[in-house]
Amino acid sequence: MVFNEVLKNLKNYEAGKPIELVVREYxxxxxxxxxxxxxxxxxxxxxxxxxxxxxxxxxxxxDDSYFELKEALSAKFSVTPKNLIIGSGSDQIIEFIAHVVLxxxxxxxxxxxxxxxxxxYASHLGAKTIKTxxxxxxxxxxxxxxxxxxxxxxxxxxxxxxxxxGECLDVSDVYAFMREISPxxxxxxxxxxxxxxxxxxxxxxxxPSDLIKNFKNAIFLGTFSKSYGLGGMRVGYGIADEFIINExxxxxxxxxxxxxxxxxxxxxxxxxxxVKKTFENNFEQMGVYERFCDEIxxxxxxxxxxxxxxxxxxxxxxxxxxxxxxxxxxxLASYGLDAVRITIGTPEQNEIVLNKLREILK
Ligand SMILES: *Cc1c(COP(=O)(O)O)cnc(C)c1O
Numbered sequence: 253m254v255f256n257e258v259l260k261n262l263k264n265y266e267a268g269k270p271i272e273l274v275v276r277e278y279x280x281x282x283x284x285x286x287x288x289x290x291x292x293x294x295x296x297x298x299x300x301x302x303x304x305x306x307x308x309x310x311x312x313x314x315d316d317s318y319f320e321l322k323e324a325l326s327a328k329f330s331v332t333p334k335n336l337i338i339g340s341g342s343d344q345i346i347e348f349i350a351h352v353v354l355x356x357x358x359x360x361x362x363x364x365x366x367x368x369x370x371x372x373y374a375s376h377l378g379a380k381t382i383k384t385x386x387x388x389x390x391x392x393x394x395x396x397x398x399x400x401x402x403x404x405x406x407x408x409x410x411x412x413x414x415x416x417x418g419e420c421l422d423v424s425d426v427y428a429f430m431r432e433i434s435p436x437x438x439x440x441x442x443x444x445x446x447x448x449x450x451x452x453x454x455x456x457x458x459x460p461s462d463l464i465k466n467f468k469n470a471i472f473l474g475t476f477s478k479s480y481g482l483g484g485m486r487v488g489y490g491i492a493d494e495f496i497i498n499e500x501x502x503x504x505x506x507x508x509x510x511x512x513x514x515x516x517x518x519x520x521x522x523x524x525x526x527v528k529k530t531f532e533n534n535f536e537q538m539g540v541y542e543r544f545c546d547e548i549x550x551x552x553x554x555x556x557x558x559x560x561x562x563x564x565x566x567x568x569x570x571x572x573x574x575x576x577x578x579x580x581x582x583x584l585a586s587y588g589l590d591a592v593r594i595t596i597g598t599p600e601q602n603e604i605v606l607n608k609l610r611e612i613l614k
Contacts, residue, residue, distance in 0.1 A: 258356070258378045265368050269580050280578035284604060286595040287580040289415070289559050291481030293533070293598065295516070296526035299482070302519040306512050314511040321514055324521045325489055330461040334494045337501055340508050342444060342475040342488025347373050348500040349407065349471065349490075353438050354379035358406040361398060363389045365417055365587050367442060370409040379406070387589070388419045388553075391429040398433065407438040412458065413445040416584055416593045418555030420449050420456040430467055438496070439470045445557040446472075447479050451531040452556050460491040468493045478558055479527050480520040485513040534558050537596045544606050548613060563591045573612050579605055 268287030274280055286292075322333035339345040346369050354360065356378030362370050364387040371381040382401060384393040389410060398405055413420035430439055441458055450457030460472040471492035476482040487509050490500065509517075520526075541560045545552045552562045559582075564570050567590050571583040582593040597605065 258376060262375055263372070265372055266586055268582055269575070271580070274575065274578055274580060278576055278578065283578045283580065284597065284601050285580040286559075286597050286601065286605060287582045287593075288483065289478055289557070289595045290483045291478065291530055291558075292596070292601060293481060293526070293530060295481040296520055296523040298523045298526070299516045299519045302515055303512060306515040309511050309515070312511055313507045314509065314514040316506050318509075318514060321487075321518050321521075324518055325491075328521060329459075329491060331464065331491055335464060335491050335497060337490045337492075337497050337504065338509060339488045339490065339504070340513075341477060341486045342442070342473040342490070343369055344486075344508065345471075345473055345488055345490040345500065346370060346440075346442075347376075348503045349438065349440060350374055350377050350379070351503050352496075352499045353406045357404075359401065359404045361394060361401075361405045361408045363387070363394075363411065363414060365414075365589060366409065366411045367415050367444075368587075370411075370440075370442075380404075388417055389414060389421055391421065391425060395429060395432055398437075402434065405437060407440060408433065409440045409442060411442040411444075413449050413456070413556040415444065415557065416559070416561060416582065416587065418553050418557045418559060418561050420453075420556040422455050423458055424455070426458070427466065430470065433469070435469045437469060439467065440473065441470060442473045444473065444475045444478055446474065447527070448531060448534065448558055449556040452535055456556055464491060464493055468495070471496055476517050476520060479530050480517070481526070481530070482513070482516050482520055485510075485516045487513050487517040530558075533598065534596045537599060537602050540599075540602055540606070541594065541596070544609075548610075559593050559595045561591050561593045563589075565590055567592045570609070570612060574605075574608060577608055579608060581605075 271283045271285050274283045318338045322336050326333050350373035354377040359380035359382050360374045361382050364383045374381050384390050386393050463470050471490050473490050475488040567583050568585050571581050584591040
């Protein structure tokens with residue numbers, strides 16, 4: 253069989269280990285998973301309730317126009333439904349983006365260490381990924397590289413705040429950078445953690461409506477997987493000028509999210525109390541991790557997300573030991589970094605994890 257050339261160099265995304273694996277391999281029942289930036293409080297009670305009633309619709313395809321969800325998102329972000337595309341997670345929209353602009357002759361530009369899916373989807377199309385020497389987002393370096401490779405770079409991916417490092421930039425700096433970029437280059441702002449940044453420091457939060465008014469070549473990506481607690485439902489969205497949305501929409505298969513996912517997302521948007529509780533717990537508990545780092549003398553990256561990246565010299569050993577004790581964290585060794593990414597959990601989960609860490613580091 254002759255497989256596509258590009259497959260030769262492809263690597264798979266390493267997802268966070270599932271709870272089921274730890275249960276199977278180590279026979280531990282109470283597993284704590286703080287590895288994939290899921291919501292530690294689960295899903296909004298309103299969504300859980302709606303799902304009970306929605307189960308009698310499971311045999312029906314969803315409304316493929318996603319009318320109600322688009323209305324709700326339009327109202328939330330002050331855009332029109334025509335500015336929106338819905339994906340099976342925002343991951344799927346990254347995939348659509350790759351298909352509409354990339355090929356074996358061009359490239360994307362990203363930060364040195366950022367969300368791995370940009371490079372993976374680019375590689376599916378045979379496109380190159382050019383990264384800044386800086387691990388975190390350095391807009392001066394990006395601009396420099398952009399100017400030298402202008403003909404080649406078809407898209408720039410900014411992950412703000414950045415996963416897996418947690419840093420963020422001021423919107424004014426991002427806009428100043430974007431003004432230097434040709435309108436022919438697509439600029440993707442992956443805002444998976446934008447609402448966490450907004451809660452912590454408003455000047456770092458992108459306003460999608462403002463973004464697309466000012467930049468016709470920009471797309472904002474959002475997800476229900478993090479603050480809204482719907483990782484298992486797979487719903488994400490893209491916000492951009494209509495001319496970009498229309499191209500992306502050509503790649504979207506009908507019914508690309510499920511009837512239950514659609515219902516969950518609509519209801520989740522109406523539960524402000526749940527997300528507020530999520531943000532409050534997140535940054536209060538982030539402080540607990542920061543104080544732990546100061547106490548034991550390890551450094552961390554100040555984070556605008558729902559995780560904290562701690563620079564442990566022996567991250568692989570630490571993660572392995574914790575795994576055997578039923579705690580799943582994200583080792584960043586595969587990113588070439590001696591660091592561990594920990595999703596901020598509930599106070600109870602964090603206390604257990606920190607106690608185990610103290611024990612291991614002794
Ligand atoms: C979680 C995440 C996403 C998308 O998640 P989906 O579950 O596919 O919506 C996208 N980008 C970043 C940086 C993320 O951390």
